[in-house]
Amino acid sequence: MSEDVSASATLEEALIKFGAPLPDEIRNQLQRYVDALWEINKSLNLTRHTDYDKFVSRDVIDSLALAGQLRPNEEILDMGSGGGVPGIVIAIIRPDVRVTLCDSVGKKAHAMQAMIEQLELEVPVYHNRAEEILEDLSFDAVVCRAVAPLKKLLAWLDGHWLSAGRLLTIKGGRWLEEVKEARHLGLTKGVEIRNAHEYETPGNDHPSVIVKVWPKGRKEP
Numbered sequence: 001m002s003e004d005v006s007a008s009a010t011l012e013e014a015l016i017k018f019g020a021p022l023p024d025e026i027r028n029q030l031q032r033y034v035d036a037l038w039e040i041n042k043s044l045n046l047t048r049h050t051d052y053d054k055f056v057s058r059d060v061i062d063s064l065a066l067a068g069q070l071r072p073n074e075e076i077l078d079m080g081s082g083g084g085v086p087g088i089v090i091a092i093i094r095p096d097v098r099v100t101l102c103d104s105v106g107k108k109a110h111a112m113q114a115m116i117e118q119l120e121l122e123v124p125v126y127h128n129r130a131e132e133i134l135e136d137l138s139f140d141a142v143v144c145r146a147v148a149p150l151k152k153l154l155a156w157l158d159g160h161w162l163s164a165g166r167l168l169t170i171k172g173g174r175w176l177e178e179v180k181e182a183r184h185l186g187l188t189k190g191v192e193i194r195n196a197h198e199y200e201t202p203g204n205d206h207p208s209v210i211v212k213v214w215p216k217g218r219k220e221p
């Protein structure tokens with residue numbers, strides 16, 4: 001366990017913080033995923049973190065927060081999953097949600113495929129840009145973390161809202177500036193944007209925010 005729980009948290013602490021008393025089987029699977037990713041990351045740069053507890057306290061907590069915004073039976077696309085954050089965590093802790101992973105970089109998609117097989121999860125993994133997938137498949141929500149500024153996400157999803165459903169993206173203290181930037185570029189005209197959930201992560205001064213975006217005219221999803 002980390003000495004300084006204010007700066008980082010163990011997996012157990014992260015789960016307690018989110019009031020997620022998960023069955024042992026799911027908790028063990030989550031631990032297996034974190035261990036597998038950590039092992040792969042020694043040879044392949046899938047997460048920028050070098051500190052295991054920090055990875056758990058930022059990435060896993062973000063994923064748990066996002067998982068809390070999803071409804072039973074929803075079908076979601078994790079855009080730019082990298083090493084599986086938040087998609088693999090959501091697939092493990094929310095077996096009632098159907099997750100699809102994608103990354104535009106082949107080595108990341110292949111590493112995720114290997115972890116999905118190791119964890120025996122039924123999760124499709126695509127080596128594609130999310131926009132390409134949205135040409136053929138439909139989802140209730142697109143989720144993403146640390147992929148791009150809001151202006152880029154909105155530009156990519158423009159014209160794909162029927163198949164994207166809504167966007168749930170994790171942002172930091174600058175999220176309102178990102179909204180202003182996107183508005184200035186005329187990228188917010190067709191959408192509603194709202195702070196759907198705010199939460200603290202260990203060692204961060206600013207709360208993290210889950211920003212929800214959906215097409216104008218549609219009832220808030």
Ligand SMILES: C[S@@+](CC[C@H](N)C(=O)[O-])C[C@H]1O[C@@H](n2cnc3c(N)ncnc32)[C@H](O)[C@@H]1O
Pocket residue numbers: 046047059079080081082083084085086102103104105108128129130131144145146147148156
């Ligand atoms: C900084 S990484 C973040 C990975 C992961 N979401 C996380 O939080 O650790 C961003 C990832 O998004 C991928 N990416 C960027 N644009 C994308 C797009 N339009 N569709 C799919 N993947 C994309 C990149 O290849 C990269 O792996």
